[in-house]
Amino acid sequence: MTAPTEVLFDAPGPKARRNNVILSIVSALVLAGIVAFAVWKFADAGQLEAAKWYPFTFAQIQLVLLQGMLATLKVAVVAALLALVVGVVFALLRLSSRRIISLPGTIVLEFFRGVPVLLLIFAMFLIFGNTIGPFWSVVIGLTLYNGMVLAEIIRAGILAVPKGQKEAAMAIGLRSGQVMSLVLMPQALRAMMPTIIAQIVVLLKDSALGFIVTYQDLLYQVNLIGREYNNLLPTFLVGAVLFIIINMIVAGIARWLEKHLQRKTTAHVDAEGLSAKTVT
Amino acid sequence: MKKLSMSIASIAVGLLALSGCGQGGSPDAPAEGGGETKTAPEYTVNESADVADSKTWQAAKDAGELKVGVKFDQPGLGNVKAGSKTPEGFDIEIAKMVGAELGFKPDQLKFTETVSANREPFLQQGNVDMVVATYTINDERKKVVDFAGPYYVAGQDLLVATDSDIAGPEDLAGKKVCSVDGSTPAQNIEEKYKDAQLVTYDTYSKCVTDLQSGSVDAVTTDDAILRGYAAQFEGEFKVVGKPFTEEPYGVGLPKDDKALRDAVNDALQKGMDDGKWKEAFEYSLGSADGVKMPEIDRY
Amino acid sequence: MDFPELLRLFGSGIWGTLKLFTVALIGSFVLGTILAGMRVSPTPVLRIAASTYINVVRNTPLTLVMFFCAFGLPFLDIRFGASSSFNSFVYATIALTAYTACFVAETLKSGIATIPVGQAEAARAVGLTFGQTLNEVILPQAFRTVIPPLGSVIIAMLKNTSIASAFNNRELISAMRNAIELRGDLVIAILFGTALAYLLLALILGRVFDYLERKLVILR
Numbered sequence A: 001m002t003a004p005t006e007v008l009f010d011a012p013g014p015k016a017r018r019n020n021v022i023l024s025i026v027s028a029l030v031l032a033g034i035v036a037f038a039v040w041k042f043a044d045a046g047q048l049e050a051a052k053w054y055p056f057t058f059a060q061i062q063l064v065l066l067q068g069m070l071a072t073l074k075v076a077v078v079a080a081l082l083a084l085v086v087g088v089v090f091a092l093l094r095l096s097s098r099r100i101i102s103l104p105g106t107i108v109l110e111f112f113r114g115v116p117v118l119l120l121i122f123a124m125f126l127i128f129g130n131t132i133g134p135f136w137s138v139v140i141g142l143t144l145y146n147g148m149v150l151a152e153i154i155r156a157g158i159l160a161v162p163k164g165q166k167e168a169a170m171a172i173g174l175r176s177g178q179v180m181s182l183v184l185m186p187q188a189l190r191a192m193m194p195t196i197i198a199q200i201v202v203l204l205k206d207s208a209l210g211f212i213v214t215y216q217d218l219l220y221q222v223n224l225i226g227r228e229y230n231n232l233l234p235t236f237l238v239g240a241v242l243f244i245i246i247n248m249i250v251a252g253i254a255r256w257l258e259k260h261l262q263r264k265t266t267a268h269v270d271a272e273g274l275s276a277k278t279v280t
Numbered sequence B: 001m002k003k004l005s006m007s008i009a010s011i012a013v014g015l016l017a018l019s020g021c022g023q024g025g026s027p028d029a030p031a032e033g034g035g036e037t038k039t040a041p042e043y044t045v046n047e048s049a050d051v052a053d054s055k056t057w058q059a060a061k062d063a064g065e066l067k068v069g070v071k072f073d074q075p076g077l078g079n080v081k082a083g084s085k086t087p088e089g090f091d092i093e094i095a096k097m098v099g100a101e102l103g104f105k106p107d108q109l110k111f112t113e114t115v116s117a118n119r120e121p122f123l124q125q126g127n128v129d130m131v132v133a134t135y136t137i138n139d140e141r142k143k144v145v146d147f148a149g150p151y152y153v154a155g156q157d158l159l160v161a162t163d164s165d166i167a168g169p170e171d172l173a174g175k176k177v178c179s180v181d182g183s184t185p186a187q188n189i190e191e192k193y194k195d196a197q198l199v200t201y202d203t204y205s206k207c208v209t210d211l212q213s214g215s216v217d218a219v220t221t222d223d224a225i226l227r228g229y230a231a232q233f234e235g236e237f238k239v240v241g242k243p244f245t246e247e248p249y250g251v252g253l254p255k256d257d258k259a260l261r262d263a264v265n266d267a268l269q270k271g272m273d274d275g276k277w278k279e280a281f282e283y284s285l286g287s288a289d290g291v292k293m294p295e296i297d298r299y
Numbered sequence C: 001m002d003f004p005e006l007l008r009l010f011g012s013g014i015w016g017t018l019k020l021f022t023v024a025l026i027g028s029f030v031l032g033t034i035l036a037g038m039r040v041s042p043t044p045v046l047r048i049a050a051s052t053y054i055n056v057v058r059n060t061p062l063t064l065v066m067f068f069c070a071f072g073l074p075f076l077d078i079r080f081g082a083s084s085s086f087n088s089f090v091y092a093t094i095a096l097t098a099y100t101a102c103f104v105a106e107t108l109k110s111g112i113a114t115i116p117v118g119q120a121e122a123a124r125a126v127g128l129t130f131g132q133t134l135n136e137v138i139l140p141q142a143f144r145t146v147i148p149p150l151g152s153v154i155i156a157m158l159k160n161t162s163i164a165s166a167f168n169n170r171e172l173i174s175a176m177r178n179a180i181e182l183r184g185d186l187v188i189a190i191l192f193g194t195a196l197a198y199l200l201l202a203l204i205l206g207r208v209f210d211y212l213e214r215k216l217v218i219l220r
Helices: A002-006 A014-044 A050-057 A059-095 A099-114 A117-160 A163-171 A176-213 A218-229 A232-264 A271-275 B002-020 B055-063 B090-101 B116-124 B184-192 B204-213 B223-232 B258-273 B276-285 C003-039 C044-058 C062-076 C084-114 C117-125 C130-145 C147-166 C172-182 C184-216
Strands: B066-070 B109-113 B146-154 B156-161 B176-180 B197-201 B218-222 B237-239 B247-253
Touching: A014 C044, A014 C062, A050 A059, A050 A218, A050 A232, A059 A099, A059 A117, A059 A176, A059 A218, A059 A232, A099 A117, A099 C184, A117 A176, A117 B116, A117 C147, A117 C172, A117 C184, A163 A176, A176 A218, A176 A232, A176 C062, A218 A232, A218 B204, A232 B204, A232 C044, A232 C062, B055 B258, B066 B090, B066 B116, B090 B109, B090 B146, B090 B258, B090 B276, B116 B247, B116 C172, B116 C184, B146 B223, B146 B258, B156 B184, B156 B204, B156 B223, B176 B184, B176 B204, B184 B197, B184 B218, B184 C172, B197 B204, B197 C084, B204 B218, B204 B223, B204 C062, B218 B223, B223 B237, B223 B276, B247 B258, B258 B276, C003 C044, C003 C084, C003 C130, C003 C147, C003 C172, C003 C184, C044 C084, C062 C084, C062 C147, C084 C130, C084 C147, C117 C130, C130 C147, C147 C172, C147 C184, C172 C184
Parallel strands: B066 B109, B176 B197, B176 B218
Antiparallel strands: B146 B247, B156 B218, B156 B237
């Protein structure tokens, strides 16, 4: 995948290298200027006062943020596992050769894929919230949407396994269920793992919406601290940093899996191309 | 695998460091008004309370807990502070006052967070036994739930900077006024004060942040909610004090439980008569001077 | 509030969603293309800048991106006009653009990776500069190969406009909130109506992209 981008231009010569250095310095200066301007403006508006940041030095506030972070992770983990299950089920439904099975699968899939996840979570909460509570409202909302996206990813993965694999499996006498569960699905999942994890990062980000249905996640606590100490902006900044750290760790795991798992599959999937399939 | 376990280890260390470097205790909210610590009102529990005619009451009594739906994000009315599990505010005090009269100790009340959109479903499906959550009594809602009270008549009002010259809704022309998206106060402004520029967010705290930075000129909602913010930002903001709607706050109850409704009405009446209501008000919202106690509507 | 009035409310909601969507669509294509170009450019600093930007913004929940636009930019004295609703509209489209552009850029970059090496080699052999190679040869082909995944990104953006309701934008979700406040007895119908409106818009968009795919896509 690096090949085509490298042929887009010649190896830099001495002049280009000098230009690069100059450009780097100039852009570093511009960037520093922008940062300085922003800091100056925020300081001017009193957003950098010690009083606005002071609460974060207390163990109690850190604990609240940590609890929020754990709550967000909890909802994301449960929803991710369920979404995988839903994804496998709907991928199989859609791959079924019988229209009576594949058609309803497709309709349900298109419905939940076409609706904003915010609306799904909100609807779960308003319709079933009294019996299932905020936690499950968020989990089910996230599961329905991301499960459908994962179903499409897994389906693409199954279709990408070379035909010979299926034919060979059938030739040695496996039943179609066995072909799927022993041969095709494991390879598809492995091939698609980076894409699946990228979608899970999306799910993790969407789990930030839990606060609208009173689930006490990271953003709920961020709103709460910001309200109490009148430091909405600093608190959101802290919240964003925490989110970015979590997501980058998960994205790092995706890259690691990409490197280590793809050798074990025959499916020829251009991982770069497929990562575009994840849907925010 | 090594890299992965390394990164997990480093997160763990990071978290430890994070929790290890914090100071003990809790930071004082810098803008909290008053200064002197007020003592919470105490309510005498009516041990002999008996509303056996009410299924809801009987079930709550048997379970030993009364489930109350309240707001968690309205300073002064129903609000949870960072790191705390228990809400506080005027609604909470009213719930404790009524609860005590119905024979429940304060620690037997179980508070559940409700938002505006799910108060009816919560009551209808028995998730909560009563709702004390800035709940305006109106005919649409009476179709599906019952109301005791009102225990307070709020009105839509304006929160402005202390030096603002806005003295009422008629001064809003050309001004920016902030409220919560889709709420009744926002709709009122949109319909009746078309010259004002309405700004809407998902929470009032965003409105207050905008008011502080001067991005909006006023925040509008029920005066009781605004009083909470005015108390938090003493000297910075004031409530205009000219309510232009009437929002009688009621205690929401399951439909057709007359025995419970009567008992709650009696409890509210008793609280207003023996001064507990005033104590609760002053404890949560500040001076009760000029605040009228409402007439209970036993419809 | 009776049925025609509810319909009118939702009509204006759909209009608000479409406005946000259209402006952010154009913006994210422009910014996304620039970012993709930066990522494959010969200048290391541009590559680093683009990939840092993409990694940070892509890993931030959109609600937070929007929050920083709506509450951070005013502190920097970045305002657009005196009207608060227009101002908020611009903030929301900036946030949507900044966020979606990352996904457009990543998609385009993977599209660039699928263009056969010979194309770029030929372009350079005839003496085109990097900019010309990219603009005249690579990007037109890359756009065509990634139409289907780009369609998913754009449909996702349509749904992401829903987040703007929390930041002073009147669109479908705020129409829904209004309707629920007024008619608490119709909650489920209102929720379904809103879902259908989004589905309808997504369906139309899906059709448009199917059409583009048939017309333009290059099969390899």
